[in-house]
Amino acid sequence: MAWPDNFQRGTLMSRFSHHHVVVFLLTFLSYSLFHASRKTFSNVKVSISKQWTPTAFNKSAELPVEIWNSSHLFPSAEGATLFLGTLDTIFLFSYAVGLFISGIIADRLNLRYVLSFGMCSSALVVFVFGTVTEWLHFYNKWFYCFLWTINGLLQSTGWPCVVAVMGNWFGKAGRGVIFGLWSACASVGNILGAVLASSVLQFGYEYAFLVTASVQFAGGVVIFFGLLVSPEEIGLPGVEAEKPCEEDTHRPLMNGAENEDEYEPNYSIQDRGAAVPQVKAISFGQACCLPGVVPYSLAYACLKLVNYSFFFWLPFYLSKNFKWKEAEADQLSIWYDVGGIIGGTLQGFISDLLQKRAPVLALSLLLATGSLVGYSRSPDNKSINALLMAVTGFFIGGPSNMISSAISADLGRQELVRGSSEALATVTGIVDGTGSIGAAAGQYLVSLIQDKLGWMWVFYFFILMTSCTIVFILPLVVREIRQLVQRRQTPTASD
Numbered sequence: 118m119a120w121p122d123n124f125q126r127g128t129l130m131s132r133f134s135h136h137h138v139v140v141f142l143l144t145f146l147s148y149s150l151f152h153a154s155r156k157t158f159s160n161v162k163v164s165i166s167k168q169w170t171p172t173a174f175n176k177s178a179e180l181p182v183e184i185w186n187s188s189h190l191f192p193s194a195e196g197a198t199l200f201l202g203t204l205d206t207i208f209l210f211s212y213a214v215g216l217f218i219s220g221i222i223a224d225r226l227n228l229r230y231v232l233s234f235g236m237c238s239s240a241l242v243v244f245v246f247g248t249v250t251e252w253l254h255f256y257n258k259w260f261y262c263f264l265w266t267i268n269g270l271l272q273s274t275g276w277p278c279v280v281a282v283m284g285n286w287f288g289k290a291g292r293g294v295i296f297g298l299w300s301a302c303a304s305v306g307n308i309l310g311a312v313l314a315s316s317v318l319q320f321g322y323e324y325a326f327l328v329t330a331s332v333q334f335a336g337g338v339v340i341f342f343g344l345l346v347s348p349e350e351i352g353l354p355g356v357e358a359e360k361p362c363e364e365d366t367h368r369p370l371m372n373g374a375e376n377e378d379e380y381e382p383n384y385s386i387q388d389r390g391a392a393v394p395q396v397k398a399i400s401f402g403q404a405c406c407l408p409g410v411v412p413y414s415l416a417y418a419c420l421k422l423v424n425y426s427f428f429f430w431l432p433f434y435l436s437k438n439f440k441w442k443e444a445e446a447d448q449l450s451i452w453y454d455v456g457g458i459i460g461g462t463l464q465g466f467i468s469d470l471l472q473k474r475a476p477v478l479a480l481s482l483l484l485a486t487g488s489l490v491g492y493s494r495s496p497d498n499k500s501i502n503a504l505l506m507a508v509t510g511f512f513i514g515g516p517s518n519m520i521s522s523a524i525s526a527d528l529g530r531q532e533l534v535r536g537s538s539e540a541l542a543t544v545t546g547i548v549d550g551t552g553s554i555g556a557a558a559g560q561y562l563v564s565l566i567q568d569k570l571g572w573m574w575v576f577y578f579f580i581l582m583t584s585c586t587i588v589f590i591l592p593l594v595v596r597e598i599r600q601l602v603q604r605r606q607t608p609t610a611s612d
Contacts, residue, residue, distance in 0.1 A: 136345060136353070140286045141295075143344050144279040145302040147232060150333040151275040152306025153313065154243045157329045158204075159429045160314040160447045161247075161322035163436050166197040168322070169256065195568055198433075200258065202564025205429045207262055208269040209557030213550045215273025220546020228278045228346040228542070235274025236337030240330040242268045247326025276549050277542040280525055285347040297465020300518035304454035304461075304510075307428065315447040404543045409528050409593065414548045416589035417520045418555030419582045420482075424517040425556040426563050426579065427453055427510075438572055439497050449503055456507035457514020461522075464515045473601060474524055475593040478516045482587050485512035486580050493576035513583070521549055555582075 170191050191197040223231050246264045250256065279302075287295050313332070314325035345351060404410065431453060435446035460481070468477045488509040495502045525545040559582070566575050587594075 134353070136348070136351065137286055139343070140282060140345060141299060143340060144282050145299055145305070146336055147236060147340050147344075148275050148279050148302040149306035149309060150236065150329075150336040151239070151272055152303045153310035154240065154326075154329045154333050155208075155272070156307045156310025156428070157243070157247070157314045157325050160311055160432050160450075161318065161325050161443075162198075162201050162433045163443045163446075164318065164322040166194055166201065168251075169197045169200075170194050199564050199568060201433075202561050204261060204265050205560035205564075206557050208265045208272075209425065209553050209560060211266040211269030212273050213269075213553035213557055215270040216277065216546040216550030216553055218270075218546075219273045220277040220543040220550070223274070223277045223281060223542035223546075228282055229341065229344045231274050232278040232282075232344070233337045233341035235271050235278070236340060237334050239268055239271040240334035240337065242271060243326055243333070244330040248323045248330070251321065251323035273546075273550075273553075276521065277546045280522060280545040281542040282344070282346050283522075294462065294466040294469050296522040297462040297515075297519060300461050300465075300522035301458040303518070304457045304514060307454045308451045311432075311447045311451050315444040318444055318447075404547055407528060407544065409524075410544060410547060412589050412593060413520055413524055413528065414551035416586045417517075417548055417552035419585040419589065420513070420517050420520065421549075421552035421556040422559030423579045423582050424457075424513055426559055426575075427513070429560055430563055431506075434572060435502070439502075441499075445499075449499060449506070452503040452507045453510035453514065456510025456512075457518060459507075460511035460513075460515020461518030465519055468519070471601065473597040474519065474527070475590050475597045476601070478519060478590060479587055479594045481512050481516045482583055485509070485516075485583050488512050489576055489580050489583065493573060516586075521545075521552070525549070 170193065191200065219231070219235075242264055246261065246268065250260070283296065283299060310329055313328050314322075317324040317328055431450040432443070432446040435441055435449060436443050439446075441449070464477050464481055468474045471477065488505070488511075492502075492505040492509045495505050525548045528544045528548065562578065563575055566578055
């Protein structure tokens with residue numbers, strides 16, 4: 118296989134200034150903090166369940182009887198577990214709805230303002246949800262549902278904004294490896310949330326929410342004063358003005374056209390009649406009609422269900438299934454995210470070499486089904502469990518990171534929307550929003566399946582959803598493999 122010019126000549130890194138590095142780090146930090154606050158909730162589920170359930174453990178709490186009785190939200194641990202799953206579902210449904218809205222808003226307002234507002238306001242809601250209610254001993258199911266709905270809407274501002282900013286600064290050249298490495302921000306946030314939560318959990322779960330909310334609020338302030346949303350803000354050329362390194366640089370890697378010969382590089386959704394076209398955000402309907410958006414959105418709905426189920430339920434599963442301490446389960450769950458970081462970066466690099474994304478995704482997902490079978494049969498051994506967990510994260514978290522970052526940027530920057538720099542957030546919102554709808558439905562199903570059938574059937578459910586992901590991208594896989602074969606058989610035009 119020919120080594121791409123960008124990697125051969127070292128031109129990829131030479132095109133980046135210190136501004137690119139700062140943008141990379143700030144957007145990475147921003148979404149890491151979003152995920153850290155989300156991870157806190159999953160890491161303290163056992164403690165919350167004990168607080169809400171009248172068990173012998175709870176009766177030892179040093180609280181007046183009347184206050185203690187008021188915290189009895191559920192008669193059993195099963196009821197508390199089901200409500201925790203309901204909260205996950207509420208969060209993800211509101212998050213999904215918010216993504217469709219936030220993507221449109223972010224393409225029409227300053228990305229920095231939207232992102233910093235989302236970070237600071239979400240931090241305040243998390244603080245009220247986990248800390249204020251516990252300090253005041255105020256326990257109310259409807260209030261928790263209301264707060265988590267608002268939190269989902271506010272958190273939805275994060276991903277469309279950071280992907281759009283990254284897409285403004287980093288072009289197609291090397292996007293797979295750059296975005297693969299950058300998309301580790303979610304996994305790093307999970308690790309950060311797990312470490313922060315486990316470090317203060319001994320003092321009470323309310324302090325886990327306090328710490329992560331405080332850090333996230335501070336991060337929002339840093340974003341407001343420090344983030345540059347595009348190179349044009351400081352007089353640098355945008356990615357669309359860069360000279361392509363090879364003749365098909367602007368072709369989308371997913372290539373939604375049925376025939377490459379039918380591809381019209383001069384067509385644009387934007388009106389190209391004027392000499393200086395007015396930059397304008399595309400509509401929601403136009404974004405949905407872009408090649409590749411619908412199949413990848415449906416595929417991500419299935420894959421994000423599995424990925425977020427590990428995100429929300431893995432510490433709870435380890436604590437309940439193996440009877441490990443909650444803090445130990447929190448720390449062990451980090452290995453799933455480590456696998457996702459490595460998987461997203463390596464698979465992004467390979468897709469850059471192939472200049473195709475779908476075949477890499479399909480192979481990883483095929484191997485993911487096997488890793489799910491292996492992890493479901495993990496013995497009661499922390500080392501073996503961590504290894505199998507990392508492998509599972511590699512094959513599930515890696516493709517999930519690719520779809521939500523590099524592929525979303527490819528879809529929002531393809532030739533059909535050339536001339537509209539305000540398409541990235543809308544497309545990203547559609548892909549991630551559809552994924553979050555699937556993830557939202559999955560969280561309630563996970564708690565229901567676990568309660569009725571047990572954890573083994575939960576893993577069977579994960580295998581089914583992973584297989585559905587492959588089915589949705591299968592036409593793209595077949596097309597891109599055919600193109601790779603044709604490209605390999607076509608002689609170079611040097612003679």
